[in-house]
Structures are given as structure tokens and as C-alpha cells.
Amino acid sequence: MSFIYGNQRIVDLIICDAFFPTEDSLLILKEVTSKFDIPTVIMSSNGDTRTVMKYITNGASDFLIKPLRIEELKNIWQHVFRKQIGAEHRNYNDAQHVDQLSYRTMGITKVTATLDSEIRENNGTVTDIRDLKKSRLSWTMQLHRQFIAAVNFLGVDKAVPKKILEVMKVKHLTREQVASHLQKYRLHLIRNSTQTLHKDDTPSSSSHPSPNESSILRTQLNSSADSLYIDIDRDGCMEITDYSLPRDDLSSGSNCMLGERNNYSPEGFQDFRWDPADKQGSETTYLWNFEAE
DNA sequence: AGTCCAATAT
DNA sequence: CATATTGGAC
Numbered sequence: 001m002s003f004i005y006g007n008q009r010i011v012d013l014i015i016c017d018a019f020f021p022t023e024d025s026l027l028i029l030k031e032v033t034s035k036f037d038i039p040t041v042i043m044s045s046n047g048d049t050r051t052v053m054k055y056i057t058n059g060a061s062d063f064l065i066k067p068l069r070i071e072e073l074k075n076i077w078q079h080v081f082r083k084q085i086g087a088e089h090r091n092y093n094d095a096q097h098v099d100q101l102s103y104r105t106m107g108i109t110k111v112t113a114t115l116d117s118e119i120r121e122n123n124g125t126v127t128d129i130r131d132l133k134k135s136r137l138s139w140t141m142q143l144h145r146q147f148i149a150a151v152n153f154l155g156v157d158k159a160v161p162k163k164i165l166e167v168m169k170v171k172h173l174t175r176e177q178v179a180s181h182l183q184k185y186r187l188h189l190i191r192n193s194t195q196t197l198h199k200d201d202t203p204s205s206s207s208h209p210s211p212n213e214s215s216i217l218r219t220q221l222n223s224s225a226d227s228l229y230i231d232i233d234r235d236g237c238m239e240i241t242d243y244s245l246p247r248d249d250l251s252s253g254s255n256c257m258l259g260e261r262n263n264y265s266p267e268g269f270q271d272f273r274w275d276p277a278d279k280q281g282s283e284t285t286y287l288w289n290f291e292a293e
Numbered sequence: 294a295g296t297c298c299a300a301t302a303t
Numbered sequence: 304c305a306t307a308t309t310g311g312a313c
Binding site: 136137138139176177180181184293 | 300
Binding site for chain 1: 305306307311312
């Protein structure tokens with residue numbers, strides 16, 4: 001509170017844990033809202049309605065449930081902006097205005113760290129954190145399933161990134177991402193095909209082919225690649241799903257399917273069951289099968 | 294030090 | 304578009 005009193009002019013937003021160690025966060029919230037009208041965001045691991053209501057009715061601008069995803073923090077500047085609209089009743093369509101506000105909000109981390117007003121100095125320097133840490137699309141089982149369905153729909157030989165993208169109908173998915181996945185998918189097709197075609201060969205060459213061997217096998221395969229047959233996904237799932245992607249600007253990132261890091265098993269695509277030899281015989285349906293004609 | 298794999302470069 | 308390489312997380 002002493003910091004806020006001393007820096008009220010440069011504090012755009014307050015983020016306060018509900019279980020502040022030494023002070024009652026509710027008291028802080030009440031005092032801030034009564035004296036300063038600084039947007040205050042409360043966060044807590046406890047998100048039950050009564051708790052949230054308690055803080056909202058006492059003036060909290062938002063209530064965030066921990067653990068937080070970066071997507072949830074990304075848009076908290078809106079509370080600062082909303083306050084500005086109410087106070088000034090102008091400029092709310094000015095994109096540059098928004099940028100300035102969000103940049104100032106981004107500086108808060110620095111303020112709390114240094115207890116200093118270095119925000120201005122940062123103004124020209126602050127870069128969007130998305131520029132620093134680009135997230136990667138996580139090909140979840142379901143997304144992969146849709147990918148497979150699209151590929152099978154088009155036919156393996158006709159399945160190219162652009163067409164796959166059209167068939168999949170997944171918002172914000174880029175052609176490049178599909179192309180990358182397709183590349184890996186084909187690689188696994190080839191790998192497994194060579195294993196099957198040479199299953200009677202010496203086990204050493206098929207299980208751990210040398211670089212030379214694999215490239216030879218691969219060229220042999222390329223000629224017959226068109227004859228590879230791939231089963232269509234059993235449920236033919238073509239659900240339309242909205243997957244959020246790195247540069248997406250969702251106001252609520254709660255359903256964001258983009259993981260910070262994918263959760264593939266060490267075996268690579270085992271989670272996708274690329275491997276037809278997967279032996280979990282029960283209800284497991286192979287996403288695809290193939291056979292050399 | 295090495296693997297994995299989406300992103301990026303060619 | 305296909306293929307090769309990179310780079311960041313593990």
C-alpha cells in the first residue's frame with residue numbers, strides 16, 4: 001500500500017493475490033478502489049463462486065484462477081483501457097492509444113521489481129513477450145485425427161498442405177504448420193513401410209537402418225508410394241475445432257489448445273499411435289493402417 | 294550432450 | 304510444393 005500511495009500516478013494496474021501473506025487482500029482492494037480507482041486484478045487458486053463474488057462486489061476488475069496461462073495475462077490491459085474510456089470518453093478506437101496503454105501495462109513487472117518509475121524509459125524498449133517466446137502448435141491427438149481424416153479424404157497422393165488445410169477447416173491453422181506436420185507424417189509412413197517391406201530381412205537393418213540403408217530403402221519406396229493404402233479414420237472425424245495459435249488474440253484464452261510444450265512421449269508419435277504394431281489391443285483404434293499393395 | 298519436432302529456410 | 308535445417312524445450 002505504501003508503494004501505491006507513493007506511485008499512484010504511474011501505477012496502471014494492480015495484481016494481488018487473494019491470500020496476501022501479511023495483509024488482507026480484501027482490505028487492500030477496498031482501499032484501492034475507494035481512494036485510487038486503479039484497476040485491481042485478484043488472483044487465487046480458489047475459484048469458487050462465492051470467493052469470486054466477494055472480490056468482484058468489492059471492486060475487483062477481474063478474478064484470475066491460478067495457475068495462470070500467459071494467455072490469461074495477455075489481455076489484462078483491457079481493464080486499464082476500460083477505465084480510460086470511462087474517464088475520458090474518447091480515443092477508444094485509437095489503436096495507437098491502445099498500444100501505449102498496453103505497453104505501459106507491460107512495464108508493471110519492472111515497476112514492482114525496481115520500485116522505481118522506469119516505465120517511461122522502457123516505453124520505447126518493451127517488446128511484446130510473444131516476440132521473445134514463440135509458442136509452438138501442439139498437435140494433439142484430436143487435431144492429428146482431423147489431419148489424418150483430411151489426408152485420407154483427399155487421398156494420400158493428392159494430399160498437399162493447402163488442400164489439407166482447406167479440408168480441415170481449423171481456424172488459424174497455417175499452411176506451413178500443416179506442411180510441417182505432413183512432412184513428418186510422410187517420414188513416418190516411409191519408415192514404417194520400409195520396416196514392413198523388409199520384415200524378413202536381417203533384423204539389424206530393419207530395426208536400426210544405417211543412414212545409407214534408409215536412404216536406399218526410401219528411394220525404393222518412393223516409386224511405390226502411390227500404391228500405399230491408408231485406412232480412413234474409423235469415425236471419419238472431421239470436427240471443426242477452433243485451435244488457438246501463437247499470434248492469436250483471443251480475449252479468453254481458456255480453451256487455448258496451444259501447449260507451451262507438447263506432451264509427446266519420448267517415443268515420439270506413440271501418442272498418435274503412428275505405429276501399427278502398437279499392441280494395446282483393447283479399444284484402441286489405429287488412426288491409420290497401410291499395406292504395400 | 295543428445296533427442297525431439299514444429300518452425301523456418303531453401 | 305518438397306525437402307533440409309534450425310532452434311528451443313526437454
